[in-house]
Structure formats: C-alpha cells, structure tokens
Amino acid sequence: MATSNVRFLDPTGAKYGIPTFPWGWSALFNADLRTKAQLRAEGLSIAGLEVAAQLMWRSSRAGNRNGVRTAHLYHRSLARPVRPLTPAQERALARAHLARHTCTRCERVWDVYLPTSNGRQCPPPFGCEQIEAPEGFEHALAVAA
Template sequence: MARFRARFWDPTGARYGTPTYPWRAAPDGLMTRRQLRAEGLRPGGQDPVAQILWQSKARGVRVAYLYRVDRARPVRPMTEGRYRALAAAMRARRTCPTCRIDRGYVISVRLGACVPCADSESSPASSNPMGVAVTGAEHYREAERLLEFVSCGDAHPGHAGVIYAHAQVHATLALAAAQATQITGLYVDADTYTAWRDAIGDHASNPYR
C-alpha cells in the first residue's frame, strides 16, 4: 500500500477514533451517502460506522462517512410538494444577494456574492461584500473549487458550462497576477508568497518558512 494511503488505513479506529479507510478501500457492506443514493437508498437515521479520508490538493484532507447498507432504507418518493420546496431552497442558494440573479451554482460564502459581482467589487479602492480582496492566489483557489464542484456532480447539468466559464476567468486572472509579478520583477512579501505556495500545494522552495 502506498505511503499516503497507509496514512489513512485505520480499520480499528485506534488512530482516528472511528474505523477509517483510504479512498476506494472501504469494505463491502459500507457505502457513502452518494453511493447509497445511487442505489435508491438513504441512511435511514443510522449514524456513520466508519469514514473514508483522502488528500485533496485544493482542500486538504477530505472526509466521507460510511453507512451500513443492510440498515439503509429506500429513498422517499419525490412528491410535488417536496420537489417545489427543494427547488426553492436550491434557487435561494444559487441567487446572488448583490445582483439577485440565479447564477446556476451555489454562491460562495467566502466571497459573499457571485463571481462577477465579487470581481467587480474587489478593486484596490474597494472590497467585496465579505470585505476580502481577491488576490491572485485566491483566484487560483476559486478556479479549482469551481472545477471540483462540477467534476463532483454537484452542479446542475444545465449550468456546468457557465461554471466552467467562471472557473476559466479565475484561472486567467490568477495567471495574469503571477506573470505580472515575474515580468515586473516585483518582490512580494512573505504573506503573499506563502498564499501562492499554499494555493499551488508546494512548500518545498518557500524561503519564508
């Protein structure tokens, strides 16, 4: 077993407090919520009995909880009332509080607005609604977040193209910020350097550590 996978191998729970397995190593009879859903099942009120841990370049260590399949119950049928309630809840999460437009993806809590509104309000003379300036490193992280959001299947199928476009905008702005620093020969402070290294997942050559 590879070293990074062995790090998360703890079937007895001695290290993590609950039985833990690396990605794609869960035993038979246990499934995540998403896997249960694909089989037309739901946890049915049971508590997780184990977990999967894996390393994500963009978000660090991720976790997915495992449930016993033999205790799972069939998914409740989707009634018209439940469909309307869920649709309204998801529409509210996709609606930007600034421009009031349904953007087709869940609005980032960190930005506090949709990508266009956050970008337009994050000039040097102002800040976005959350009071956080969007730096080159943050553009890089947001591009990765949006791409992961689509690849995980969380986006509405009809809006994947829009989210990809926003991800490309963030990636382009991140590249422009990185190239501008190199071309102009600017020296960045330790915090800015560390933010870039954290974003790209490389700490080995950081002189400030």
C-alpha cells in the same frame, strides 16, 4: 500502493475514533460500506444512520492546513429507501425548475438554467428581442400549473 495511503489505515478506530480507510480500500475490509452519494445513487437514504467508518485521503482541494479530506461511510444493509415525493412536492419542484428556465424580462422558456448573475434574462449574445420562442413553451407552463 503508496506508503502515504497506509497512514490512513485504521480498521479498529484506535487512532481516529472510528474505523478509517484510505481512498478505495474500504471494500477490502467491509463490502457493505457506502458513501452518502453512493447510497443516493442506489435510491437509498442515510436518514437515522450512524456513521460506520470514514475514508481519508490527501488532496490539494482539501481546504484545510493538512490537506486531508474525509468522507463518511454508512452500512448499505441498514439504509432505507428514499421516500417518494408527494404530488404537492412534485408540483412545487416543477414550478421551481420552470422559474429557473424562464426569462424574467420576456418570459421565454430556455432549455438551460438562466443564471442569476444576469438577472435570469435571455443569454447575452442574443438578448430578448432577437430570438424566437422555444418549442414546448405551452407544455412547460401546463406542467407547472
């Protein structure tokens, strides 16, 4: 490994306050540690969990002066399953998705999200007048109702 990664190695937390590992090294010290995105992919939530450790790495996309990015790590064994959506939440989510797919001018439904930059109208090369209504238009309205 590059010597620059070793400077982020602090398994005891003496230097950074919490145990800190270079990118990709946390599994070597504790296989139970996961990032928030990894837990969510496994259907788990970080609700109520304390940060157990952190990853640190150099990056040109850091957005700060020293060019270092961090990611918090949590114990997978302590994470809870994500609560399922209620029927009302599912309906609201379906309506929101339908609104993002529906043209505000001609009310046609598209397979892709319509950007707010053009007022959520039909894509510019076609326009609202030159296209056919997509298949499944009635089905999409029935799901959102």
